[in-house]
Amino acid sequence: MTEFDRLSLPAIEVKDLSFAWKSGKVALDDCSLSVPRGEFWMLLGTNGSGKSTLLRSIAGLLTPQAGTIEIQGGLGIVFQNPDCQLVMPTVGADIAFGLVAENLTPSQVRHRVTEALNAVNLGELIRRPIYALSGGQKQRVAIAGAIARQIEVILFDEPTALLDPDAQLDLVAQVRELVKSRGLTALWVTHRLEELDYCDGAFLIENGRLVDRGDPQRMRQRLMREIEV
Known part of the structure; x- marks a missing residue:
């Protein structure tokens, strides 16, 4: 496959994914979706709909019983609780820790860390202890990583x-800016309808199946009608 061919493919392609827990409860039922490269999409659904199971399957944290997942490019995940993934005592050290496997020179590591923190507007906090950060700042450090x-x-x-x-809206606005300015692709699980103002498109999952996709404002209207019923 040429680089041109790779760039023309969706960043995330999920086909016919099925997953059931050991109890036998089905969490994903023949679920498929495609996220365009360089766009910000959201995944919506009620509690228990399967949205987090789908995301964790894409991340490789769960192994589906059937279906395929294809990712074009390196993949990262930001969790609901940033304390689950920030492991070093200071901001700069935590980001540098994620680069250990790349065998970079100290100068290259410093450049990567500084550039990443500047991208999320936290450059001045490179020596700040993790415990002294707000929740929103911790999530930005996870993104910088x-x-x-x-x-x-x-x-x-x-x-x-x-x-x-x-802080909620600051973070979602920051991610939208990173997607547009850096060509990233983002898939964001949420149940907050106000966050739909910031994405390019949205998926709706119910009972482990994708039931709708497309314009975020149309999706918002559909969900609001369902809430009113």
Whole structure:
């Protein structure tokens, strides 16, 4: 496959995915979706609909019983609770830790860390202890870690769930800007309808199956009608 062919493919392609827990409960039922390269898409659904199971399957954290998943480029994930993935004592050290496997020179590591923090507007906090950060800042550090590793596709598992309303919208706006300015692809799980203002498109999952996709405002209207019923 040539580089041109690779770039023409969707960043995420999921086909006929099925997953059941050991109890026998089906979480994904012949589920398929495609996320265009360089776009910001959201995955919607009620609690228990299968959206987090789908995201974790794409991330490789769960192994589906059937179906295929294809990712074009490096893949990273940002969890609901950033404390689950920030492991070093300071901001700069945490991002540098993610680069250990790349055998970079100290100068290259410093450049990657600085550039990634500047991308999320946290350059001045490189020496800040992780414990002294706000929830929104911690999520930005997690995103910076993916940028430093030159990740092309980032999954977000309800990253605003633990943030206050202002921090929620600041984070989703930051991700939209990164997608547009850096050519990243993002798939973001949420149940907050106001976040749909920032994405290019949305998927709706019910009972483990994809039931709708497309314009985020049309999706918002559909969900609001369902809530009113």
